[in-house]
Amino acid sequence: MEFAYAFKRASQVDALADRTNLSFSPDLKREPTFFSGELEKSVAFREAISALHAVVTSDLRFKPKDKSVYKAWAAQQELVDYAQVAGQRASAQSRVKALTEELQGLWTQSRQRMSTFYRARDAYFKHLYDRDREAWIVLDPVITVHPDEVFFECFSQDESSYGRLGASYEVFKNVGEFACGTTNIDYSHALYNEFQKIRSYKTTRFEVDPSGFQVQTEREDDFEEKKIDLPDSWVRGFLQVSSAMSLPARHVTLSPTDIANICFILRRHKEHKGPRSMRWVLTPGKPVRIVFEPWNIVLDCPRSIYQGTEAEELRTWGRRRILILERLIPLAQGFTVHLLGQGLPSFYVADLGHMSFTLGLSGWTANDWSTAGNFDLLAPRGASDDFTKRRVFEALKKKWLATPETLAAELGLPTAAVLGALGAWTQAGRAMFDVVKNVYRARELSREPLPMSKLRFANEREEHATRFLAAGAVTTRTEAAGAGTRLTGTVKDGKSAHTPDLVVDADARIVKATCSCNFFKHNKLFKGPCEHMLALRMHEATKVGFVT
16 A cells, blocks of 8 residues: 655754754645644653654564574584485485475465465565665654644554554643644654653754645655555554554553563563463452463552452463553553453553553554454444534544544434444544543544555455345344343354354443354454354344444
8 A cells, every 4th residue: 555755854853952853844745734842841752752662663573593504504514414324314305305395385385375465564564674774664653733632653563562652732832833633754763863862951842844834836846755655454553453442441550660560570581481471360449460471470569459340360462562661660650551351452551641652562462453453343333324424524523532422412413323433434544542531533544545445354254244244144133231232143154054142332342252153262352253243243233223
């Protein structure tokens, strides 16, 4: 998916003896978006933006050691051995080689069938990372100016970690004129080193440069144009993470000391076998307890009392990504952890006073946001007609941020219809959910509408669910389940008939589900709902009057 940018100049950092000027160059092909102000919390901003950089450069995928020198030495030793026992081993070696080639062919065929796109994406990122690091860094920066704050968003290289830094206007002083909107900024790796020079005794000026928008269009030759072919996974990851943030979660409040203890344990110990998980023991009215496996180290958090209503234990994996938060511990007033469920994503929100830093982690490092999460499938699927969608988006764009209830009251629409419209705009890349303030925000990821024909179905399950509906192969039954609704029924899949059973909350989000199909038996909800659950929910949505 190709994106074209035009910058008046490269972003710059001017570090002088008494002041520092941070000037980001925005994309001039988008609607004018600019901001200018002096940083009052300069050191806190330096540490927070550095933590965001740590998210961008994070890559915890397995990297095999370079054994080329050893293999060259081993090959020489094998030649000596073969010279001595060539007659005895020639036949066996020939058979081993033939079997190895056959096995390699089978593995190659399997990889081509199962992960062609995934391998191409990895090669793409590795090429940029190794040969043109600055171009690789340019893939991620997205900055949004809103009436209440300025925030940055980014992804890690392995696409399993999401970072968001929000800075309210109290972080700045002498704020000049600003224009709300979203833009890409020209950002290079060298800027990170310049950020480290920010000091409290210097005046630091921060601006998203508005001067480029004042240049006449006939001088386009003065602009620096860049075209970047982004993988679909990068775009889809941005869409998935907002859907995950809108899902129901268990909320755990931790003190900075607790996060420091977590990082200390992870630094002191290195696991050599599984399970490599953090087990959260949540008991209402009692301190949160975290068990680190496989060592079974218990960390009690006496200052963090769990406020939930049900006792449960949840496991999260990919825990070493939490070390990204180390730099924020001295500045944080507290941390809020949002746990979606066993093996599902988690969000760590650092309260930095007038700033907030959100670290979103997928279920485990290899389970990245774009290919294995499918959290949009767990989000509300009730959608609205095009006219209602436009009304909802226009109302949101007018306010820039709002709750679904506020928009529903203003437009005179049911909250479920507004949620359906907001979910559609979120998946179209034109809105996002802010887990810190629990509001939806207008945030247009690209200048042109995203090609939803390429992004609509990230997997075959939702496409199959749509076919079940078209074929009339779905029957449903409903009953009350607490504050939500339980859906049961039958989905005819060829000669088989499956019986999905799911519970949705008052906002039409799946909170529990089971099915008799093999996909659910093997994956539970770690990879999202199966096609039969989706068909059941879509069928019920059409019965109550919403188009899916």
